[in-house]
Amino acid sequence: MTALESILKESLAGGATMPFSSFMAAALYHPRHGYYAAGAQRTGRRGDFYTSVSVGPVFARILAGEFCAAWERLGKPDDFCVIEAGANDGQFAHDVMTWARDRRPDFFACLTYQIDEPLPANVIKQRGKLAEFTGKITHDAVGPATAGCYFANELLDAVPCRRVCFTGGQWMEIHIGLDAEGTFVEILKEPEDGALVRRLAWLGMDFSEGYRTEMAPAVASQIRLAAQRLARGYLFFADYGYAARDDYAPHRTTGTLRCYRNHRAHEDPLVEVGETDITAHVDFSLAAQAAVGAGCGVLGFLDQSRFLTGASAGVLAEMEQGNGEAGGAWRRQFQTLTHPAHLGQKFHFLVLGKEVAGLGLPAGLTFARPSAVAELLDAKFGEEEDPGGDD
Numbered sequence: 001m002t003a004l005e006s007i008l009k010e011s012l013a014g015g016a017t018m019p020f021s022s023f024m025a026a027a028l029y030h031p032r033h034g035y036y037a038a039g040a041q042r043t044g045r046r047g048d049f050y051t052s053v054s055v056g057p058v059f060a061r062i063l064a065g066e067f068c069a070a071w072e073r074l075g076k077p078d079d080f081c082v083i084e085a086g087a088n089d090g091q092f093a094h095d096v097m098t099w100a101r102d103r104r105p106d107f108f109a110c111l112t113y114q115i116d117e118p119l120p121a122n123v124i125k126q127r128g129k130l131a132e133f134t135g136k137i138t139h140d141a142v143g144p145a146t147a148g149c150y151f152a153n154e155l156l157d158a159v160p161c162r163r164v165c166f167t168g169g170q171w172m173e174i175h176i177g178l179d180a181e182g183t184f185v186e187i188l189k190e191p192e193d194g195a196l197v198r199r200l201a202w203l204g205m206d207f208s209e210g211y212r213t214e215m216a217p218a219v220a221s222q223i224r225l226a227a228q229r230l231a232r233g234y235l236f237f238a239d240y241g242y243a244a245r246d247d248y249a250p251h252r253t254t255g256t257l258r259c260y261r262n263h264r265a266h267e268d269p270l271v272e273v274g275e276t277d278i279t280a281h282v283d284f285s286l287a288a289q290a291a292v293g294a295g296c297g298v299l300g301f302l303d304q305s306r307f308l309t310g311a312s313a314g315v316l317a318e319m320e321q322g323n324g325e326a327g328g329a330w331r332r333q334f335q336t337l338t339h340p341a342h343l344g345q346k347f348h349f350l351v352l353g354k355e356v357a358g359l360g361l362p363a364g365l366t367f368a369r370p371s372a373v374a375e376l377l378d379a380k381f382g383e384e385e386d387p388g389g390d391d
């Protein structure tokens with residue numbers, strides 16, 4: 001039994017229960033024993049799963065170009081901030097800062113990199129990784145940045161979600177409790193949380209018996225927080241997920257919750273608690289609608305393959321020349337990031353703008369279809385109920 005399982009079982013003794021979202025929050029973020037809080041390496045070859053960041057520096061190199069172009073479109077302000085949430089060990093920040101320093105010193109001179117990081121273990125790692133950029137990196141947010149970009153890779157899929165099950169003609173929320181042997185079990189209860197109840201009303205009742213899914217109203221809160229961090233600029237969220245119409249499609253009868261350990265995926269979040277990643281696909285309609293409510297424009301929604309291809313003119317030119325670091329290794333990274341069978345189609349970019357009307361679009365949106373944004377904001381999922389709400 002893991003240390004966290006003992007703690008959770010103690011708190012559930014005597015018949016207590018907790019919503020799955022609270023269980024997931026503890027599993028990932030318990031201050032000492034949470035999967036992300038404990039300080040162990042979680043991404044990359046020696047971790048449990050790969051992310052676009054752990055593939056290598058090409059991902060950050062391409063995004064750095066987007067941040068620099070945003071700085072130019074905004075009129076090259078003296079004070080420009082890149083804000084990252086979910087920065088893990090600081091690798092992405094390091095790759096962005098290295099590119100800016102080496103390739104665009106004019107941009108670098110105006111750039112501050114802000115990391116929004118709630119976990120002390122990560123702050124320590126980030127300070128170490130970014131030591132050469134001390135003075136340009138900050139962990140202290142003082143009001144919204146006047147101009148900048150907000151970036152998050154795989155942040156939203158790590159937001160604790162609620163789980164629901166359609167049974168007996170109604171939606172029930174999944175809670176976690178203990179059985180007579182002291183084993184974690186699921187317990188169905190009528191939904192009470194206001195945001196969840198509103199969201200379920202909006203989802204409707206046309207589902208098969210036993211249909212399970214997840215809802216993460218806290219994603220909307222996370223988007224609103226992000227929108228508040230910038231007075232003007234662009235926000236980039238990269239993650240796996242769907243428009244709501246796909247997320248809650250009839251054939252997705254067991255939802256999208258997945259657990260990862262040692263590069264193996266399974267669907268049981270009640271085992272190896274605190275040592276296993278728990279994640280759910282992002283409902284990008286919820287995210288987009290929250291963004292609109294927070295005063296942002298939804299500029300584009302497209303798969304990672306098309307986003308990176310549109311944004312990568314500079315990187316592709318360097319790869320063409322094929323010298324040094326920009327040779328074979330970069331090409332392999334680019335293929336992993338964009339190939340449909342690897343990360344290219346599974347991951348999507350949601351791009352938002354705040355006070356940027358008339359300034360032009362990020363190059364990553366070159367191959368975006370306007371209808372994809374319309375689908376996110378689709379009337380069926382947008383007008384009947386307030387899609388926001390807090391967890």
Ligand SMILES: C[S@@+](CC[C@H](N)C(=O)[O-])C[C@H]1O[C@@H](n2cnc3c(N)ncnc32)[C@H](O)[C@@H]1O
Binds near residue numbers: 152155159
């Ligand atoms: C799947 S990992 C992705 C890490 C990194 N972005 C990458 O792509 O390799 C999710 C990260 O989001 C962080 N996270 C979750 N909620 C957060 C929040 N509210 N603010 C900042 N970071 C958060 C977790 O601690 C974890 O490091």
